[in-house]
Every structure is written in C-alpha cells, then in structure tokens.
Amino acid sequence: MPLPIELVLNVIHCLLPSNPDVFLPSSHPITKTLLSFTLVCRETCRVASRYLRQYCVYLSSGPRLRAFLLGIPTDPELRNTTALVLAPFGNTIDDQPTATWVRELFFYTCSSLTRLIIDIPLRSLYPEHDHLDVRRILRAGFCRLENLEEFVSVRDELFLDLTHHGSEPSVWQSWPKLRRLGLYNVDADMGFWLNIAKMPHLETLVLTRADSLSDVDIKHSLFLNASPNADLRLKILIIYIGEDPILPLHLAQIPWSKIDPGGKVTVMLYKIGTFCPGDVSIETCQEWVRSKAEDGTLWDLGGEVVAPHENL
Incomplete structure (x- = not known):
C-alpha cells in the first residue's frame, strides 16, 4: 500500500x-x-x-546562470526564487553577456527575491574604463530588487558607481524592505551613516574591514541624521582582522548614554584573525564572511560591545 x-x-x-x-x-x-x-x-x-x-540556488558561474535563465520558459516557477548565492563572474566584471544575464535574472526574480549573497569583483572595472557599459547594466538589475530583505556583498560595498566621482546614491538605499545588510570595505564616513539612518527597517548591519571609522562617531552620526519619528533600532557588527579598529569616541560632544539612553543601537567589534601582509588577509576576510553568510550564522554573531564614552 x-x-x-x-x-x-x-x-x-x-x-x-x-x-x-x-x-x-x-x-x-x-x-x-x-x-x-x-x-x-x-x-x-x-x-x-x-x-x-x-x-x-547557487549560481556560481556564468554557465549556471545562463542555464537557470534558459530554464525559466519551461519552468516559470523559477521566477519565484526567494534566495540565492550569485557569483557568475571570474576575475573581472568586464563581461557584457554575463552582466546582461544578471540583469535578466533580477528582472525575473525581483518580485520574490528576499535574500541575496553576491561574490562579484565589482572593483575589477572602474567607471572610467567601462567601455561596454557593464556597470550601468548591472546597476539597472540591482535597482529592481525592491523586495530584498537580506543582502551580503562579499568583495565590496556593492560598488556600482557609474561615474569617476561616484555621485549616484548607493543601490541598497533603494531597497525599502531591507532588514539585514553586510558590506565589505565600505567607506563608513558621515554620508554613509546618514544613509543608514534613513533605512526604515534595517535591523542588522555587518561591516567587514570598513574605512573611515576613525573619523566619525557612529551613534552621534546616526541619531543626528535620523528622522525625528524614526524608531532607530540597530545592531552594528564591525568585523576586522589584525589591530583593533580605532573608534573616535572622544569626538562626540554628547556621551552615548545621552544620545541613546535606551541602548537602541548596539556597536560591537568582532576579530577573526591576525593580520597577514599582502592580499592574504583580504581573502581570509572575504572567505570567512561568505561562509558565515551561507551557513546562516552571520547575523547572529556577537562581539565585544563598545562601551559608552563616560566609561572609557
């Protein structure tokens, strides 16, 4: 039976x-x-x-991505993919066909896709050398991901600038439902925190080997730029390798206990190893973050909580 x-x-x-x-x-x-x-x-x-x-769904090469797209006409349910890992390029994104496939992938899946990990070398082709308009093609695709809730960029900060000076807003700013964001080597200056403060649903921010942390007070920048009606609740995890990052807590005129008396924003430091000369430490960080994102543990990591000013 x-x-x-x-x-x-x-x-x-x-x-x-x-x-x-x-x-x-x-x-x-x-x-x-x-x-x-x-x-x-x-x-x-x-x-x-x-x-x-x-x-x-692991689209870890150009042929896999192309095969996925070719399967959609016979299996329309592929459009309803909710999560995927995307790494279709080799050492450079100077590949117009693959960039077009990425744009088409997001065109088909933008309504359902909520979780995305990308391992794409976006810094391998800068705007001034982009003669095939690859960056514009990719940016158009990523901008369609209006339902994305969780995003990790393994190799960079989702570097999709179209001009040399990068006057365009970061693409992740256009994702209104974003709850979790992981970026590599982002320039975490005052403008960055201004944009983070405008993300209404962001709960967890993971920054790996971020720059400009020594120039900006994180909490002061966040609460200074947040909307008066915003209920800012955010976990910030700063992942580093080697020496501890310098957080200029002495720059703030107001102690954190007064800026954020309820402790709605938590800033934590997480060390993953010792510094190695050359690109070894870069690759170590990128591989480590990707593995944690794929096994689902990245967002739950805890670290050393940065203390308020008056306790330093």
Missing part, C-alpha cells in the same frame, strides 16, 4: 534545516534529497522545488 501523500510531504518538511537563513550547496545531502523528491510525483515535485528555490 503506498504511503499517504500527506506523510510523504511531512517527510520532506522534516528534511529542512533548523536555521531558515542557511544556504545549501548542491553537494549537501538535503539538496540531493530534495532533488530526488522532484522525481517522485507531481505533488512532491511541487513542494521539493519550492524548498530548493528557498535554500539551494
């Missing part, structure tokens, strides 16, 4: 990881099992495919 379909579907559900933020590669046993269930019957295929789109 065949098993009731409800029992089989319950088996599929029990396969799912306990952490809803995890990404599962194709080699993972759960991914392989879900793929097997797509071949059992129509109902198991429907349910397993939905979970594959939620946990297991």
Whole structure:
C-alpha cells in the first residue's frame, strides 16, 4: 500500500534545516534529497522545488546562470526564487553577456527575491574604463530588487558607481524592505551613516574591514541624521582582522548614554584573525564572511560591545 501523500510531504518538511537563513550547496545531502523528491510525483515535485528555490540556488558561474535563465520558459516557477548565492563572474566584471544575464535574472526574480549573497569583483572595472557599459547594466538589475530583505556583498560595498566621482546614491538605499545588510570595505564616513539612518527597517548591519571609522562617531552620526519619528533600532557588527579598529569616541560632544539612553543601537567589534601582509588577509576576510553568510550564522554573531564614552 503506498504511503499517504500527506506523510510523504511531512517527510520532506522534516528534511529542512533548523536555521531558515542557511544556504545549501548542491553537494549537501538535503539538496540531493530534495532533488530526488522532484522525481517522485507531481505533488512532491511541487513542494521539493519550492524548498530548493528557498535554500539551494547557487549560481556560481556564468554557465549556471545562463542555464537557470534558459530554464525559466519551461519552468516559470523559477521566477519565484526567494534566495540565492550569485557569483557568475571570474576575475573581472568586464563581461557584457554575463552582466546582461544578471540583469535578466533580477528582472525575473525581483518580485520574490528576499535574500541575496553576491561574490562579484565589482572593483575589477572602474567607471572610467567601462567601455561596454557593464556597470550601468548591472546597476539597472540591482535597482529592481525592491523586495530584498537580506543582502551580503562579499568583495565590496556593492560598488556600482557609474561615474569617476561616484555621485549616484548607493543601490541598497533603494531597497525599502531591507532588514539585514553586510558590506565589505565600505567607506563608513558621515554620508554613509546618514544613509543608514534613513533605512526604515534595517535591523542588522555587518561591516567587514570598513574605512573611515576613525573619523566619525557612529551613534552621534546616526541619531543626528535620523528622522525625528524614526524608531532607530540597530545592531552594528564591525568585523576586522589584525589591530583593533580605532573608534573616535572622544569626538562626540554628547556621551552615548545621552544620545541613546535606551541602548537602541548596539556597536560591537568582532576579530577573526591576525593580520597577514599582502592580499592574504583580504581573502581570509572575504572567505570567512561568505561562509558565515551561507551557513546562516552571520547575523547572529556577537562581539565585544563598545562601551559608552563616560566609561572609557
């Protein structure tokens, strides 16, 4: 006697990881099992495919990205992908066909996509050398992600400037539902914190090897620029390697206990290793952050809480 379909579907559900933020590669046993269930019957295929789109979409090369796009006409449900890891380029983004595929990917998935990790070398091609308009193509695609809630850029700050001086606003500012943001080597100056203060739903900000931290007082900049009616509640995790980053707490004229008496904004430091000369430390940071983003633990990391001024 065949098993009731409800029992089989319950088996599929029990396969799912306990952490809803995890990404599962194709080699993972759960991914392989879900793929097997797509071949059992129509109902198991429907349910397993939905979970594959939620946990297991790794577009880690140009051919994989192209194959995904070519599959949409025969499987329109691919448009409903909710989470993915995107790394379709090699050492440079000076590749117009791949950039166009990225734009098309976001055109198809922008309504459903809520979680995104990118490992794209956006700094490999600066605006003044972009003769194929690759950066404009990519920016147009990323700007469509209006429903994105969680985003990690492994290699940079989502560097999609179109001009040499970078007068365009950061693309992530156009994502109104963003709750979690992870950026690498961002210039965390006063303008950056002004933009962060305007993000209405942002809950967690992870900055890896950020610049300009020695020039700006974080809490003072945030609360100075926040809307009077904004309920600013934010966890800021500063990830570094080597020497402790210098936070100029002495620059603020008002102690943090007065700026933020309820402790709504928490600033923490997290050290992941010792400094190595050359690019080794850069690669170490990038690989570490990507692994933590993929296993779903990045947003729950804790660190050394930065103390208020009067206790320093």
